Amino acid sequence: MxxxxxxxxxxxxxxxxxxxxxxxxxxxxxxxxxxxxxxxxxxxxxxxxxxxxxxxxxxxxxxxxxxxxxxxxxxxxxxxxxxxxxxxxxxxxxxxxxxxxxxxxxxxxxxxxxxxxxxxxxxxxxxxxxxxxxTMEKLVDPRLLETKETDTQYTPQVREALSFLDEHLHEPITMRQVADRLHLNPSYFSVLFKEQTDLTFSEYISRLRVLRAKELLLRTTLSVGEIAERVGYQSDKYFIKVFKSYEGMSPSKYRSQTKETEADT
CATH class of the missing domain: 3.40.50.2300 (Response regulator)
Structure with a gap:
């Protein structure tokens, strides 16, 4: 209330x-x-x-x-x-x-x-x-924001890769899978992606998954396990570990702490 x-x-x-x-x-x-x-x-x-x-x-x-x-x-x-x-x-x-x-x-x-x-x-x-x-700032990842702001400078392959990740984030996506979809050598795609987004493929997808998880934590009553699954993690423990590495706290603590702040305001 x-x-x-x-x-x-x-x-x-x-x-x-x-x-x-x-x-x-x-x-x-x-x-x-x-x-x-x-x-x-x-x-x-x-x-x-x-x-x-x-x-x-x-x-x-x-x-x-x-x-x-x-x-x-x-x-x-x-x-x-x-x-x-x-x-x-x-x-x-x-x-x-x-x-x-x-x-x-x-x-x-x-x-x-x-x-x-x-x-x-x-x-x-x-x-x-x-x-x-x-509240919006809590849901923003500055590094991801930078990639969105400069996406007009990306090659068509990288733009397609980013679009694919947005649409298929709930799936267990690998870099090889995306590279194959683009008909690119995985090693070349890895270098191209890092060169243009300034993030490795692994870091980009982790940040994107954490961002989506934060939105679900604040806007839904889904359990941490359900949220982990919806953002593409098959293991709750691994999801919690990744979330902690970016937010400095567990998903449950993030949800309770942010909602307490909102209740006070």
Whole structure:
């Protein structure tokens, strides 16, 4: 079950903090969890054990400022919330520093309720986009991406080989089988493939199988054994060994760890 997203308001002025919280609670109508803290220190302590998807913070507070709070979050936390800065000071250096830290909006006090809600809605859209991009990045193999980007430069034989691998990945394919299909000497095909893709035939097919396995792990409830079979491995143990060599963890751990991250976001 997808968890409710959390918006954290950090503001040392009680009336402003309460005003922001009430406005957001009324707008949210239970769709989001609204939390509020009266200092950067309190926010940091809360963030040690909780996740905020959107951070709304005053820029000037006693102790830890809003910018310092964002900077600390980005430096030490794996999950980084999007942020909106609230300030009573229209000073360029603050806005400039905020932009460098990836702050998505900068609002000046007194903040109009409608502008606050509008800024929050825009920030949550940015947060959604970042999450989608992060999920896609987990499913991308940079080396394979390079081969796709330069495939127009390949000879017809190599392009045909790559197409054949895409379509027959679930089968126990050998390099000799592909070379025979292309009417090429296996040794010559091996050199040609490596020269053009910058990957050996064995590494290419292993990376492609791991990529497909990652997609199936995240998008289906198939068992590891069923996934191994679907990506062309006859042995579960060998599949797990290859997967670990590329991802640094077992397929089961990859699935549980990635889904836990998605649940938190």
């Amino acid at each position: 997808k968890q409710t997203k959390t918006i954290l308001v950090v503001e040392d002025e009680p009336r402003t903090r309460q005003g922001f919280t009430k406005t957001l609670e009324a707008w949210s109508a239970g769709r989001y969890r609204i939390e509020s803290m009266d200092s950067g220190q309190a926010a940091l302590a809360w963030l040690e054990n909780h996740v905020a998807h959107l951070l709304i913070t005053d820029i000037r507070m006693p102790g830890i400022s809003g910018l310092e709070l964002i900077e600390m979050q980005q430096r030490h936390k794996q999950f980084k919330p999007v942020a909106i800065i609230i300030s009573g000071y229209a000073e360029f250096e603050y806005a400039q520093k905020a932009m460098q830290l990836g702050v998505v909006n900068y609002l000046l006090k007194p903040v109009d309720k409608h502008k606050l809600v509008q800024a929050v809605e825009q920030a949550l859209l940015v947060e959604d986009d970042r999450h989608r991009i992060e």
